Amino acid sequence: MGKYKWGAVSAVLSIGVLAGCSATPEKGGDTAKNASPSASAAASANAAKKDDKAAAGSPDAWKKGTRVGAAGSLCELPVSFDVAKMWQPKGLKPEDGKLLGEFMGHKSARGACEIDAKPAGNIGFIRVWTTDPTKKSPREVLEEFTGEQPRVVKKEFSDTKAGELPAAEVSYTTKSPLKDEPQQERAFAVVTPKGATVVHLGGFDNTEHKEMLPAYEMAKKSVAPVS
Missing domain, CATH: 3.40.1000.10 (Mog1/PsbP, alpha/beta/alpha sandwich)
Incomplete structure (x- = not known):
C-alpha cells in the first residue's frame, strides 16, 4: 500500500512490542532465569523506550x-x-x-x-x-x-x-x-x-x-x- 501504510503498521507493531507479555516466575526461582523470551524482549523494548523518552526530554530534542x-x-x-x-x-x-x-x-x-x-x-x-x-x-x-x-x-x-x-x-x-x-x-x-x-x-x-x-x-x- 505504500510507505504511509507501513508507517501506520509499524506504529501498531511498536505498540505491540512495547506492551509485550508478562510472565510470572516460578516460586523460589530466579526471576531473570524464569522470564519467558517474550517477557525479556518486552523488558528490553520498554528500557529502550525509556531511553528514547529521556533523549526526547533532553535540550537537544x-x-x-x-x-x-x-x-x-x-x-x-x-x-x-x-x-x-x-x-x-x-x-x-x-x-x-x-x-x-x-x-x-x-x-x-x-x-x-x-x-x-x-x-x-x-x-x-x-x-x-x-x-x-x-x-x-x-x-x-x-x-x-x-x-x-x-x-x-x-x-x-x-x-x-x-x-x-x-x-x-x-x-x-x-x-x-x-x-x-x-x-x-x-x-x-x-x-x-x-x-x-x-x-x-x-x-x-x-x-x-x-x-x-x-x-x-x-x-x-x-x-x-x-x-
Whole structure:
C-alpha cells in the first residue's frame, strides 16, 4: 500500500512490542532465569523506550534540526519550516501522496511530507498536505480539510500566524472506533501563490500528541514562503 501504510503498521507493531507479555516466575526461582523470551524482549523494548523518552526530554530534542520545503530539501513544499532535531522527514512521491489522501479521506489536498517522531521517542507524525494554487483563505482550507476527515466530533478554529504569514489553526477531536477517549488532533494552514499548505499533528494517543506539540509549534513559528 505504500510507505504511509507501513508507517501506520509499524506504529501498531511498536505498540505491540512495547506492551509485550508478562510472565510470572516460578516460586523460589530466579526471576531473570524464569522470564519467558517474550517477557525479556518486552523488558528490553520498554528500557529502550525509556531511553528514547529521556533523549526526547533532553535540550537537544527540541533544537532545530533540518529545514524542509525549499528546492533540494527532503520535502519540497510551497513553504519551508524547521524540523525538530530528532525527527525524520521523508518526502512523498505524487502517487503516494494521492494514495495517502484517499486512504485518510482527504480529496482537497495531497500528502507531501511525513515527519516521523519515532527517533524522538514518540509514535506519530507531522504530516504536510498541499494543494494547487487556490483563492481560498487559510480558514477555508482548514474547514474543507477537517470536513473531509471522518469521525470529527469537535472543532475549534482560530486566526494566527505561521512565521510571518497569515494562518488559521484548528484544534479538534476525532472519535476512534478502537478507543473510548476522543483523539486530539491539530493543524494549521497557510496560503501562498504556489498553493495551500496544511501541517497536521495527530499521534497514537493523546499522551503522544501532547508530547509532540513542541515540534509542531517549532514548525509553525518558523514558516517562510519558498521563492
